Amino acid sequence: MTTELGWEGYRTFLVDRREAESETVTSFYLVPEDAGVLPSFRPGQSLGFSLDLPDRVVPVIRNYTISNSPRDSSHYRISIKREPPPANQPDQPPGVSSNYFHDQVQVGARLQVRAPSGQFVLRPEGKGPVLLLSGGIGCTPMIAMLNAIVDSGSTRDVWFVHGVRNGREHAFGASVRAAAQAHDNIRAHICYSRPDDGDILGEDYDSAGHVNAELLQSLLPDTSAQVFLCGSMPFMKALYNDLIERGFDEFQIVYEFFGNACELREPKPKQVVADMGLTSDVEFNVEFRQSGVSASWTPSSGTLLELAEANGVEPDFVCRSGMCHSCLSVILDGGFEYIHDGVVTPMGDDEVLICSARPTSDLVIDV
Ligand SMILES: Cc1cc2nc3c(=O)[nH]c(=O)nc-3n(C[C@H](O)[C@H](O)[C@H](O)COP(=O)(O)OP(=O)(O)OC[C@H]3O[C@@H](n4cnc5c(N)ncnc54)[C@H](O)[C@@H]3O)c2cc1C
Numbered sequence: 001m002t003t004e005l006g007w008e009g010y011r012t013f014l015v016d017r018r019e020a021e022s023e024t025v026t027s028f029y030l031v032p033e034d035a036g037v038l039p040s041f042r043p044g045q046s047l048g049f050s051l052d053l054p055d056r057v058v059p060v061i062r063n064y065t066i067s068n069s070p071r072d073s074s075h076y077r078i079s080i081k082r083e084p085p086p087a088n089q090p091d092q093p094p095g096v097s098s099n100y101f102h103d104q105v106q107v108g109a110r111l112q113v114r115a116p117s118g119q120f121v122l123r124p125e126g127k128g129p130v131l132l133l134s135g136g137i138g139c140t141p142m143i144a145m146l147n148a149i150v151d152s153g154s155t156r157d158v159w160f161v162h163g164v165r166n167g168r169e170h171a172f173g174a175s176v177r178a179a180a181q182a183h184d185n186i187r188a189h190i191c192y193s194r195p196d197d198g199d200i201l202g203e204d205y206d207s208a209g210h211v212n213a214e215l216l217q218s219l220l221p222d223t224s225a226q227v228f229l230c231g232s233m234p235f236m237k238a239l240y241n242d243l244i245e246r247g248f249d250e251f252q253i254v255y256e257f258f259g260n261a262c263e264l265r266e267p268k269p270k271q272v273v274a275d276m277g278l279t280s281d282v283e284f285n286v287e288f289r290q291s292g293v294s295a296s297w298t299p300s301s302g303t304l305l306e307l308a309e310a311n312g313v314e315p316d317f318v319c320r321s322g323m324c325h326s327c328l329s330v331i332l333d334g335g336f337e338y339i340h341d342g343v344v345t346p347m348g349d350d351e352v353l354i355c356s357a358r359p360t361s362d363l364v365i366d367v
Pocket residue numbers: 046062063064065066078079080081082083084085086089092093094095096097098099118137140141256257258259318319323324
């Protein structure tokens with residue numbers, strides 16, 4: 001059933017339009033096949049996709065951020081970067097889903113889509129300055145946030161700071177510049193790490209090199225902004241720690257991983273578990289059945305995923321925040337609970353997202 005808040009499970013959408021944003025990024029405009037209500041979303045939220053690919057036994061599950069403004073009520077737009085093989089491993093296959101979208105998903109294609117979800121969101125009506133800080137394809141939530149700020153008439157001071165290789169890979173450049181030119185409260189700085197000969201300083205980009213502490217210091221001398229951070233893991237780690245060193249409070253910085261997550265600084269999930277008031281002598285046995293590993297869980301073990309990793313088990317994961325379903329596993333016996341809000345709970349009662357769960361009894365998992 002679809003309501004203004006969302007829908008359960010997957011709903012069929014049609015690709016209404018495709019648009020190249022750069023040589024590597026293409027946008028897909030999606031409308032519901034049933035022509036029913038299109039629930040609103042908060043800027044920064046993403047959609048989950050289940051792709052039935054011809055050569056795959058199980059569906060490929062991926063998330064893509066909605067890159068338009070919540071004000072556009074006729075469609076969702078997602079913007080996908082084509083993932084090539086890693087530069088140092090050119091023999092490996094390119095990214096499955098992103099290349100499928102670029103090569104196969106044409107206008108009229110049908111897609112299975114989960115409702116907008118995610119906690120990496122901006123409230124345009126909030127107060128105080130905002131720094132939207134992105135690297136590469138990490139710009140998509142920032143574009144939605146910037147569009148939402150413009151559309152809501154918010155007067156929040158916004159810095160849109162973006163690092164990308166060059167003009168060929170730079171998506172949404174013209175619309176960001178237009179927003180900055182039209183609104184006194186919006187400023188943008190684009191950094192090209194390897195500008196092409198044809199890229200024009202001052203027109204296409206504002207500085208050459210990487211986004212770094214010195215650049216941020218020169219743009220935002222004070223530390224009052226709320227920071228939204230998304231990019232590659234090295235980009236996020238470096239800038240997160242630079243900001244903390246400069247005196248930003250960790251609660252001012254919210255971030256989202258598009259690939260494998262890691263601790264940027266503090267081990268957050270463990271902290272949440274500690275905050276639950278559990279006595280430290282609680283102990284459960286967790287059996288990872290497929291791996292033939294059993295381990296003892298105590299509150300300091302963190303999530304089931306962390307317990308697995310600490311004991312040499314290597315389950316799949318991506319977001320580590322209960323959204324992308326990469327770590328979805330089956331419970332064979334025992335109980336669990338989620339340790340934070342915002343988990344996109346799986347359909348099956350026996351399914352668990354181990355990145356965000358802890359046991360409430362002895363547990364057997366099919367991992
Ligand atoms: C909340 C969220 C929002 C997101 N929003 C966006 C968005 O707006 N836009 C966007 O483009 N992406 C977004 N992503 C990322 C997206 O979900 C996918 O992870 C991304 O498109 C890559 O998926 P893929 O299937 O193309 O690549 P995968 O098949 O997952 O491969 C990833 C990389 O691994 C390499 N690889 C494959 N096999 C091997 C191997 N054996 N050894 C070494 N390397 C290998 C591939 O070449 C590729 O470079 C988001 C992710 C999350 C969690």
